[in-house]
Amino acid sequence: MSIFKGCATALVTPFSDSGVDYDSLGRLIDFQIENDVGALVILGTTGEAATMSEDEKIDVVKFSVKAADGRVPVIVGTNAHEGRLFAGKVRSLDRYRNQTLWLYGDAGEGALKRYPV
Numbered sequence: 001m002s003i004f005k006g007c008a009t010a011l012v013t014p015f016s017d018s019g020v021d022y023d024s025l026g027r028l029i030d031f032q033i034e035n036d037v038g039a040l041v042i043l044g045t046t047g048e049a050a051t052m053s054e055d056e057k058i059d060v061v062k063f064s065v066k067a068a069d070g071r072v073p074v075i076v077g078t079n080a081h082e083g084r085l086f087a088g089k090v091r092s093l094d095r096y097r098n099q100t101l102w103l104y105g106d107a108g109e110g111a112l113k114r115y116p117v
Contacts, residue, residue, distance in 0.1 A: 004038035004039040004072065004073050005038050006036065006037065006038030006039075007037060007038055007039075008037065008038055008039035008040065008041050008073075008075060009032045009037045009039075009040060009041065010041040010044045010045045010046055011025070011028050011029070011032070011040060011041065011042055011044075011046070012028070012046045012048065013025065013042070013043065013046070013048045013049065013052070013060060014028065015048070019056070020056060020059065020060060020063075022063055025060070025063060025064070025067070026063070026067050029064060029067040029068060030067070032072075033068065033071050033072055037072060038072060038073075039072050039073040039074070039075055040064065040068060040072055040073070040074050040075065041075045041076075041077065042060060042061065042064045042074060042075070042076055042077070043057055043060060043061070043076055043077040044075070044076075044077030045077065049077060061074075061076055064076075
Protein backbone atom coordinates (compact mmCIF):
# COMPACT_ATOMS: atom_id res chain seq x y z
CA MET A 1 0.00 0.00 0.00
CA SER A 2 1.40 3.37 -0.99
CA ILE A 3 0.83 6.24 1.41
CA PHE A 4 1.89 8.93 -1.04
CA LYS A 5 3.19 9.47 -4.55
CA GLY A 6 6.50 11.13 -5.33
CA CYS A 7 9.05 11.97 -2.69
CA ALA A 8 8.86 12.77 1.01
CA THR A 9 11.10 15.53 2.26
CA ALA A 10 12.76 15.11 5.66
CA LEU A 11 12.47 18.62 7.06
CA VAL A 12 14.91 20.12 9.51
CA THR A 13 13.37 21.60 12.63
CA PRO A 14 14.58 25.21 12.54
CA PHE A 15 15.57 26.82 15.83
CA SER A 16 16.19 30.32 17.07
CA ASP A 17 17.76 31.36 20.36
CA SER A 18 14.35 30.97 22.02
CA GLY A 19 13.47 27.49 20.69
CA VAL A 20 11.71 26.12 17.64
CA ASP A 21 11.36 28.77 14.92
CA TYR A 22 7.76 28.14 13.88
CA ASP A 23 7.71 30.91 11.26
CA SER A 24 10.60 29.25 9.44
CA LEU A 25 9.06 25.79 9.86
CA GLY A 26 5.82 27.05 8.35
CA ARG A 27 7.69 28.48 5.38
CA LEU A 28 9.55 25.18 4.89
CA ILE A 29 6.28 23.25 4.93
CA ASP A 30 4.57 25.61 2.49
CA PHE A 31 7.58 25.63 0.15
CA GLN A 32 7.68 21.84 0.00
CA ILE A 33 3.95 21.50 -0.63
CA GLU A 34 3.94 24.30 -3.22
CA ASN A 35 6.69 22.40 -5.06
CA ASP A 36 4.74 19.14 -5.20
CA VAL A 37 6.36 17.07 -2.47
CA GLY A 38 4.34 13.91 -1.80
CA ALA A 39 4.68 13.90 2.00
CA LEU A 40 6.50 15.63 4.84
CA VAL A 41 8.78 13.89 7.33
CA ILE A 42 9.15 15.73 10.61
CA LEU A 43 11.28 14.84 13.64
CA GLY A 44 12.97 12.28 11.45
CA THR A 45 16.41 11.68 10.09
CA THR A 46 17.83 15.19 10.42
CA GLY A 47 18.89 14.57 14.02
CA GLU A 48 17.61 17.46 16.11
CA ALA A 49 14.68 15.47 17.54
CA ALA A 50 17.11 13.62 19.80
CA THR A 51 17.72 16.85 21.69
CA MET A 52 14.10 17.96 21.97
CA SER A 53 11.74 17.43 24.90
CA GLU A 54 8.55 15.43 24.41
CA ASP A 55 6.51 18.63 24.77
CA GLU A 56 8.57 20.32 22.04
CA LYS A 57 8.04 17.33 19.77
CA ILE A 58 4.28 17.32 20.38
CA ASP A 59 4.16 21.05 19.62
CA VAL A 60 6.06 20.49 16.35
CA VAL A 61 3.62 17.70 15.41
CA LYS A 62 0.61 19.92 16.16
CA PHE A 63 2.06 22.82 14.20
CA SER A 64 3.12 20.70 11.23
CA VAL A 65 -0.20 18.88 10.89
CA LYS A 66 -2.05 22.20 11.07
CA ALA A 67 0.30 23.82 8.54
CA ALA A 68 0.02 20.88 6.13
CA ASP A 69 -3.76 21.19 6.43
CA GLY A 70 -4.42 17.79 4.86
CA ARG A 71 -2.59 18.71 1.64
CA VAL A 72 -0.01 15.94 2.08
CA PRO A 73 0.58 13.16 4.62
CA VAL A 74 2.73 14.05 7.62
CA ILE A 75 5.18 11.35 8.65
CA VAL A 76 6.54 11.71 12.19
CA GLY A 77 9.78 10.11 13.28
CA THR A 78 9.98 8.25 16.56
CA ASN A 79 12.69 6.10 18.02
CA ALA A 80 12.56 2.68 19.63
CA HIS A 81 12.43 3.80 23.26
CA GLU A 82 9.69 6.38 22.78
CA GLY A 83 7.66 5.06 19.86
CA ARG A 84 4.59 3.60 21.55
CA LEU A 85 4.37 6.24 24.27
CA PHE A 86 4.80 9.09 21.80
CA ALA A 87 2.29 7.56 19.40
CA GLY A 88 -0.24 7.27 22.22
CA LYS A 89 0.21 10.89 23.19
CA VAL A 90 -0.12 12.06 19.59
CA ARG A 91 -3.26 9.95 19.10
CA SER A 92 -4.76 11.56 22.19
CA LEU A 93 -4.81 14.97 20.49
CA ASP A 94 -8.55 15.00 19.74
CA ARG A 95 -8.52 18.02 17.47
CA TYR A 96 -6.23 16.20 15.02
CA ARG A 97 -8.45 13.15 14.56
CA ASN A 98 -9.25 13.92 10.91
CA GLN A 99 -5.65 14.49 9.81
CA THR A 100 -3.39 12.06 8.04
CA LEU A 101 -0.49 11.25 10.31
CA TRP A 102 2.07 8.48 10.08
CA LEU A 103 4.66 7.47 12.63
CA TYR A 104 7.75 5.46 11.94
CA GLY A 105 10.36 3.95 14.16
CA ASP A 106 12.90 1.21 13.91
CA ALA A 107 11.97 -2.30 12.80
CA GLY A 108 11.11 -3.14 16.42
CA GLU A 109 8.30 -0.60 16.30
CA GLY A 110 6.87 -2.07 13.12
CA ALA A 111 8.59 0.34 10.74
CA LEU A 112 5.94 2.56 9.13
CA LYS A 113 2.54 2.52 10.81
CA ARG A 114 -0.50 4.65 10.20
CA TYR A 115 -2.16 6.06 13.26
CA PRO A 116 -5.53 7.64 12.54
CA VAL A 117 -5.51 10.67 14.80
